[in-house]
Amino acid sequence: MQSAAAQAILPEVTRQFSRKRLFAFGSVVAVLGYLVYVFFAFDILGLNERARWDNANVLVADFWSYKTHVVRQNRTGDIKIAIEGENKGTWPEGKSPDWVERQGDRVEIDLGEGHRVFYEGKTDALYRFPGYGDILLGMEGRRVKLTTPDGQIPDWINASNTRVAITTDQGRLTFTRAKTEVFHYEPGWELFFFTLDSPFYGRSFGELVGLAFSSERVVPERSNIGAMWHDFWHNKMWHHAEVFGAIFETVLMAFLGTMTAALVALPMAFMAATNFSPFMLVRQFFRRIFDFARGVDALIWTIVLSRAFGPGPMTGALAIALTDSGSFGKMFSEALENVDNKQIDGVSSTGAHPLQRYRFGVIPQVMPVLLSQILYYLESNTRSATIIGAITGGGIGLLITQAMYTQKDWEEVCYYIILIVLMVMAMDSFSGWLRRKLIKGKESGLA
Amino acid sequence: MSDFAAPRANSIEEGYLELMRKKRLYGGLTLLIFVLLMVSGFLLADSRNAGGFWDGLSHLLDFPSSVLSEASEKISLLPGIMWKVLPLLIETLNIAAVSTLVGGLAAVVLALLSTRGLAPWPWAIPFFRRCMDLMRAFPEIVIALVLIFILGGGPVPAMIAIAFHTSGALGKLFSEVAENADLKPVEGLSSVGASWMQRMWLGVLPQVMPNWMSYALLRFEINIRASAILGFVGSGGIGYELKIAMQWGQGRYDEVVAIFIVLFLTIVLVDQISSHLRQRLVKGS
DSSP: OHHHHHHHHHHHHHHHHHHHHHHHHHHHHHHHHHHHHHHHHTTHHHHHHHOOHHHHHHHHHHHHEEEEEEEEETTTOOEEEEETTOGGGBOOTTOOOTTEEEETTEEEEEEETTEEEEEETTTEEEEEETTTEEEEEEEETTEEEEEOTTSOOOTTEEEOSSEEEEEETTEEEEEESSEEEEEEEEESOTTSSOOTTSTTTTOOHHHHHHHHHOSSOSSTTSOHHHHHHHHHHTOTTTOHHHHHHHHHHHHHHHHHHHHHHHHHHHHHHHHHSTTTOOOHHHHHHHHHHHHHHHHHHHHHHHHHHHHHHOSSHHHHHHHHHHHHHHHHHHHHHHHHHTOOHHHHHHHHHTTOOHHHHIIIIIHHHHHHHHHHHHHHHHHHHHHHHHHHHHHHTOHHHHHHHHHHHHTSOHHHHHHHHHHHHHHHHHHHHHHHHHHHHHHHHHHHHHO | OHHHHHHHHHHHHHHHHHHHHHHHHHHHHHHHHHHHHHHHHHHHHHHHSSSOHHHHHHTTTHHHHHHHHHHHHTGGGHHHHHHHHHHHHHHHHHHHHHHHHHHHHHHHHHHHHTSTTTOSSGGGHHHHHHHHHHHHHSOHHHHHHHHHHHHOSSHHHHHHHHHHHHHHHHHHHHHHHHHTSOSHHHHHHHHTTOOHHHIIIIIIHHHHHHHHHHHHHHHHHHHHHHHHHHHHHSSSHHHHHHHHHHHHOTTOHHHHHHHHHHHHHHHHHHHHHHHHHHHHHHHHO
């Protein structure tokens, strides 16, 4: 009996199976075919040619290390030692890092692993490469003269009549008629806490803690802790105060934008919900407004608004508010359509007027849903505010795009990236915490 | 008995009123703090903005009206421009589609590796979860700009950036869905000696697929917007063309309008199709 029934449905089942299998196979083929199309449309093959792997090296090296330039002007013999070659990072006259030794016009630079560079006189230089020998550099008339121990030029030396560059794992030396320059690489982010002009530069952590609790003032007008904080916060290389100001601006944009959107969307959502708004035309009108606000998209809103309000956090907040009021309006009205009418009937049976009915019959029901959506958007808007800040010019988004367009201060880019990721994760856990707290509180309040 | 009830009811009423007073006080305080935060926030944001709010409000329509007036003069050119930017629109859509596909596939792997009961290495669940948190936290623009520096312009940096973020965001949602999956088919499969791959493929995927597809479609909508924005900030697709037209300014506003219209229509259309599909997927399950 059973087997007869099984026999009867067997062809149908087999057909369904083969159709499903064909469908699965077909969708895999479609996806693969699409990927092949994109492979050619995006010119993935040409990517390797266009890619600048030397840029990648620069970027990675900059992320975790810094370089100090030791420069001699070959005409005057002046020596300048500067971190990243910047004025703000120049070592004061008479002071030098411990790997540079100066005696008159003779300078000895220890690059580590036995590599040494000597500057002598106004124009002579010598690179000592262990296991290879001394490479001599000097001027011969108007030409640069290079002398290697074996008379050959290895591939890590790039030489012409006007310029010689020696690049090794330990550092880099360039020699031209105008100047001799050595780059020395060291791990870490230079001057992150204190710049060279601060009295706290170069002190160990223990020393700093000792100073913090000592009553002897390093800077007469401030207490030691205050002076340390001042020197750190107003660091001329890293601008911590501005950076944290920008982070705050970004969070402010997200907060103001999200909350404004929610406040605007809530009354409009009532007008768009089937069970609260009896007139079809009114409902349709508000729904189309929501669709329009969402469809126009943050990019276009941001462009239009930044023309009127100029760059800054207010523009970003308004752009977020406009886009999200559409999304909130749609979600809120859906939540309102799902409310239980019994509670509203109960409230109105006690003679409550319409406003009281909303306050005590509707809001307590939808509040958990609305709050959790608002908080979810708050977190996601922190990320959007970074991008919107890059377009309008405000907050951390502006700082990071500026640092990237100059294409040199990659350690600052790395610093900003870390701060942005920490900011987003902090907002994520904050909104998650608040959501659990508020919604649990509501549930226990109901029970 | 009624002698006892009256004082008890009284004390309950008092307690209730006390509780209500407290609740109202806390509610009022929260509201006050919120209002203060909003007002001071707006004042601060206004003071740090280049143009003031009230000043800007009167100029709000200047840009749209100048753009629209120029576009209305050249209205006959608009269809031609729209046709011209169509390949760029397709590139933007391709970036969104590929990054949703690639990110979605990565998300499937990440989700299965970080779901209790399904993960092949349960001790590694926290590690994969942190990975997804980190991937979600990276704004796309950061990755895109770094990659543009290395890979040069074009759609690939934006695609990688969006895919990276997508795999973190979808991975979390996928894993939440998979957590609710019925484990009985998995147990049945393992009792007949199925490998981990077979258990996932035959036991879990059929259960979670409708919901996963629905989330992926929603993500596709988001990614179209993201891909347009990344084009504007970085390179590739219709966003980049929009930026160039904007920088050109007066004289190319017809192109700005054409791109706005095309972008708006695409977003609305994809939203409609995807919400229709999503409703069918979730109802069908």
